[in-house]
Amino acid sequence: MHSNKYEDLLERLEGEEFEQFELGADVYQQLLAIYLYQNKLANAKLLWMRIPDKLKDDKELNQLNLLNLALQHNNYADFFRNIKYDWSERVRAPIEDLLVKQREELFNLMGSAYVSIYQQNLLELSQMSEDELKKTCTALNWSEELDGDRVILKPKYREAASSRSNDDQLLKLTEFVTFLEN
Amino acid sequence: MGSALENYVNQVRTLSASASYRELADELPESLSLLARNWSILDNVLETLDMQQHTLGVLYVLLAKLHSSSTANPEPVQLIHLMRDFVQRNNTDQLRFAVCAFYETCHLFSDFLVQKGMSVLGIRILSRAIDQIRQMDTQLTPIHADLCLLSLKAKNFSVVIPYLDADITDISTVAAECKTQQQQPNQHTDANNDAKYFLLYYYYGGMIYTALKNYERALYFFEVCITTPAMAMSHIMLEAYKKFLMVSLIVEGKIAFIPKNTQVIGRFMKPMANHYHDLVNVYANSSSEELRIIILKYSEAFTRDNNMGLAKQVATSLYKRNIQRLTKTFLTLSLSDVASRVQLSSAAEAERYILNMIKSGEIYASINQKDGMVLFKDDPEKYNSPDMFLNVQTNISQVLELVKQINKMEEEIILNPLYVKKALGSQDDDLTSQHPKTFSGDPTD
Numbered sequence: 001m002h003s004n005k006y007e008d009l010l011e012r013l014e015g016e017e018f019e020q021f022e023l024g025a026d027v028y029q030q031l032l033a034i035y036l037y038q039n040k041l042a043n044a045k046l047l048w049m050r051i052p053d054k055l056k057d058d059k060e061l062n063q064l065n066l067l068n069l070a071l072q073h074n075n076y077a078d079f080f081r082n083i084k085y086d087w088s089e090r091v092r093a094p095i096e097d098l099l100v101k102q103r104e105e106l107f108n109l110m111g112s113a114y115v116s117i118y119q120q121n122l123l124e125l126s127q128m129s130e131d132e133l134k135k136t137c138t139a140l141n142w143s144e145e146l147d148g149d150r151v152i153l154k155p156k157y158r159e160a161a162s163s164r165s166n167d168d169q170l171l172k173l174t175e176f177v178t179f180l181e182n
Numbered sequence: 183m184g185s186a187l188e189n190y191v192n193q194v195r196t197l198s199a200s201a202s203y204r205e206l207a208d209e210l211p212e213s214l215s216l217l218a219r220n221w222s223i224l225d226n227v228l229e230t231l232d233m234q235q236h237t238l239g240v241l242y243v244l245l246a247k248l249h250s251s252s253t254a255n256p257e258p259v260q261l262i263h264l265m266r267d268f269v270q271r272n273n274t275d276q277l278r279f280a281v282c283a284f285y286e287t288c289h290l291f292s293d294f295l296v297q298k299g300m301s302v303l304g305i306r307i308l309s310r311a312i313d314q315i316r317q318m319d320t321q322l323t324p325i326h327a328d329l330c331l332l333s334l335k336a337k338n339f340s341v342v343i344p345y346l347d348a349d350i351t352d353i354s355t356v357a358a359e360c361k362t363q364q365q366q367p368n369q370h371t372d373a374n375n376d377a378k379y380f381l382l383y384y385y386y387g388g389m390i391y392t393a394l395k396n397y398e399r400a401l402y403f404f405e406v407c408i409t410t411p412a413m414a415m416s417h418i419m420l421e422a423y424k425k426f427l428m429v430s431l432i433v434e435g436k437i438a439f440i441p442k443n444t445q446v447i448g449r450f451m452k453p454m455a456n457h458y459h460d461l462v463n464v465y466a467n468s469s470s471e472e473l474r475i476i477i478l479k480y481s482e483a484f485t486r487d488n489n490m491g492l493a494k495q496v497a498t499s500l501y502k503r504n505i506q507r508l509t510k511t512f513l514t515l516s517l518s519d520v521a522s523r524v525q526l527s528s529a530a531e532a533e534r535y536i537l538n539m540i541k542s543g544e545i546y547a548s549i550n551q552k553d554g555m556v557l558f559k560d561d562p563e564k565y566n567s568p569d570m571f572l573n574v575q576t577n578i579s580q581v582l583e584l585v586k587q588i589n590k591m592e593e594e595i596i597l598n599p600l601y602v603k604k605a606l607g608s609q610d611d612d613l614t615s616q617h618p619k620t621f622s623g624d625p626t627d
Contacts, residue, residue: 014340018306043340050302074541114550114551115549117551118552169568176578
């Protein structure tokens with residue numbers, strides 16, 4: 001996924017904040033959504049702090065801030081619970097991307113942090129239905145076991161894929177060698 | 183009165199037309215009080231001047247407007263527009279003749295915005311002002327401190343971060359500017375504030391990095407602030423020292439190394455930061471319970487210093503540090519053992535801490551929910567992955583840049599006539615003073 005997807009929009013919105021005297025809630029909603037998607041949590045937190053008090057009654061802004069708080073505290077259960085909301089057109093795209101991204105992150109983290117985890121706990125964390133979770137787990141090749149009457153999932157660690165090409169690396173190496181020779 | 187202002191306009195127009203900016207810049211400060219007294223009709227004066235052609239004339243009108251803002255109480259929106267126009271359309275070459283007045287204008291402007299609670303609107307303006315007046319990207323100007331202040335007040339750091347990230351190699355001060363322009367520093371160009379703006383820049387900068395949780399860089403900024411050579415203590419340094427202590431606990435778990443040549447710290451600051459030193463001592467005992475008690479005990483002082491949030495971060499960092507310490511002694515441990523050893527309330531809370539630390543890469547472990555155990559692992563990094571290669575690459579290029587920069591600066595110093603003279607002079611001294619020593623110092627002769 002390209003993380004600079006919303007870069008242009010973000011630049012325009014940030015510009016508006018510096019130039020305009022009175023801003024509506026819609027600018028803040030979009031800004032907050034994009035910051036969350038880009039995982040700029042410090043920016044999101046500061047943004048919430050600088051939103052004028054009179055705009056803080058806005059329902060969608062508050063809902064976004066719940067997501068913000070959940071992410072700040074690494075609280076996956078709250079996050080996935082609060083993201084189930086009827087988002088307006090303005091913020092829908094970044095929020096949907098955020099959901100996909102966080103799901104992926106959650107399962108990556110579970111894969112690296114747990115040898116075994118109760119299915120019930122993972123259901124609680126991811127707020128998925130049992131069928132959805134089963135599908136995801138099969139896709140990831142996780143195995144299941146029974147402990148009494150409770151299901152235990154055994155995650156498999158996945159190697160992260162490399163994103164750099166060999167040509168790039170070669171170029172850099174040449175650069176260093178030239179530096180050392182001079 | 184009106185005729186006096188007419189004189190001002192005429193003076194600006196004639197001297198600007200004949201490009202005698204030097205002369206103009208020398209004479210304008212005398213008109214400042216006159217302009218400020220006539221604040222009510224300054225807009226008329228502005229109408230007769232052109233920002234591009236008469237940059238200096240407009241600058242002093244702006245300065246007068248800001249000076250009289252307490253009595254005149256101008257419309258903030260109008261003043262902001264005026265400043266914005268000015269930084270966009272002025273003539274930088276002319277501005278160079280009145281750098282000090284420009285700095286002062288920016289200081290007053292940011293004070294004005296802070297008073298009116300409209301800091302966010304000044305950020306772009308000041309950033310443009312810095313871009314205009316600094317001679318290179320790594321030069322620090324007094325306006326930097328204002329930009330940091332406005333950013334802090336507005337809680338908006340996207341503009342200021344690139345300025346803070348640049349490593350400073352040169353400082354523009356009012357004293358230096360007056361010297362190059364051979365002006366006598368007068369009341370309007372007070373050189374005593376140079377140190378203040380320098381310290382403020384590093385103090386505010388440290389606060390901004392702390393807010394963004396870039397603690398290493400914050401620590402560096404606070405260190406620059408407290409190790410500035412000084413005979414007496416500035417309160418900016420004291421506040422920076424308090425924050426320095428807390429941030430160094432978060433980063434290193436103890437007081438970070440402070441260079442020896444800073445007597446000010448030992449003599450003045452330590453006695454005035456008692457609470458903070460107590461905190462450091464308790465932190466060293468690694469007991470979260472004791473730390474919690476002492477933070478509670480001093481909460482009033484911490485709140486007064488606006489450091490309570492930072493104190494809470496210190497408390498969290500101790501839990502993490504204690505968990506990290508466990509990974510060095512144990513291979514496996516039950517979650518409830520972890521909780522009791524680091525004084526967390528429950529196994530579930532310990533699990534949450536560990537999960538977060540795995541996520542941020544602070545420890546390497548895997549949790550087994552089936553039997554409630556944690557398995558601590560070694561750092562799996564084998565330094566053979568492309569990502570690590572990339573990491574090494576960026577570090578090397580940074581070091582290469584640094585080497586280049588140092589070479590360049592060294593060359594500048596070596597070629598400096600003053601330095602050459604001094605270096606040669608002291609060498610002569612050394613030769614004469616060392617001769618007898620070599621004879622007496624060597625008993626075999």
